[in-house]
Amino acid sequence: MERADGSAYLEFGDNKVLAAVYGPREFHIRRFLKPNMAVLRCRYNMAPFSVEDRKRPGPDRRSLEISKLTSEALSPAVFLEKFPRSSIDVFIEVLQAEGGTRCAGITAASVALADAGIPMRDMVVACAAGKSNGQVVMDLSEWEDKEGEADVPVAIMPRTGEITLLQMDGQLTKDEFEQALDLAKEGCMKISEEQKKAIKNRYGGD
């Protein structure tokens, strides 16, 4: 995108996600400002036409939660201390949703951050695993998520394997959980390769 410092567009299955990064830029809201580091702000938004039934536009409880968790998933990877008193703003727009948009959002956002030239320890990548029809599976679809037993979104920093986001919705036994976590990590590694390829291709890939 022309006006953003960095941007990324991701198609992940039937998910279509747009991410834009602005900053580091001057930050005016005094009470959120941190004198020793930058503040990473995220806004996750779903387009009204992104789901089957029209979604009421504007922030709701779910998108607020995802905004916060995206910011927390990305923050450990970014060298925030290099830009004191400033803010980095990440905007994630979901154009089409088909299960696992939060993971797609995080994945796209970290590519956009890299594109904006923001120094990072690693490119965060996210993937979900879960249980549907009694089987542990990777990257749930919308139907699998709704009808299935559990959903485990995971975000990691692929180089070190550090986990920056781990949620679980539903119920799993300890073994199933471990299995799901390994599966999600495996998915993350695959997506990570695509992330790197996307950035390198942008600059001619020479």
Next chain:
Amino acid sequence: MILVEDKDIVVPGEVLAEGEYYAGRGTFKDDSKVCSALVGLVAIRDDKISVLPLQSKYIPKRGDVVIGKITEVRFSMWNVDINSPYSGILPASDVFGREKRDMNKAFAVGDILFMRVVDVDEVKKVKLGLKGRGLGKFRGGILVEITPTKVPRLIGKKGSMINMIKDHTKCEVVVGQNGLVWVKGKPEMERVVEKVIKTIEAEAHTSGLTDRVREMLNQLLGIEEAEAEKEEEEDFKEELIQ
């Protein structure tokens, strides 16, 4: 052991080398590994590895010369936008000395200034000054914005690139370290310079750029001359008709 080659494109988190190497700019050390922090080109100098960013924001450094725009006139200073996450301040005492005068008469909101970064403190408060040769207010001309990391490429080795542009177009060109470039000359020449600068920005990471830019300049200027001649001819014809 170095895992990449000079001028490779790397992404954040990519391991560049393992073992006894120094982490230069754009990289960081994790245990014994040197990793990239940016999207950029690898530069290897002996055992120091750095990554030159392809895009970045300008972070003020003491001693830099920058181009900025006045955004606010305060009681005893001006606020200046220097195309960076941090705005600069230009104290009135720097302009007037001891005596006080009407601030607005000296510089008003919207004026473009060429300044030196006098000091940057730990919370990134940027103090600017006007002491030095060629510093001060610009009159007329246009501003072109490029990514600050590409400023060295625009200037070229010992100013080769920038001098070539100046010679070919007869424009005044001033480059600020913050990625703003001020150009003044004939309006059509200003356009040519703008176009050339944008090309340099887009192709800064490729080699043999100076020659290509020279070609481009010749081509653009050739077209300009031809068009000017044509216009003159047309003017002449119109005069005849009248």
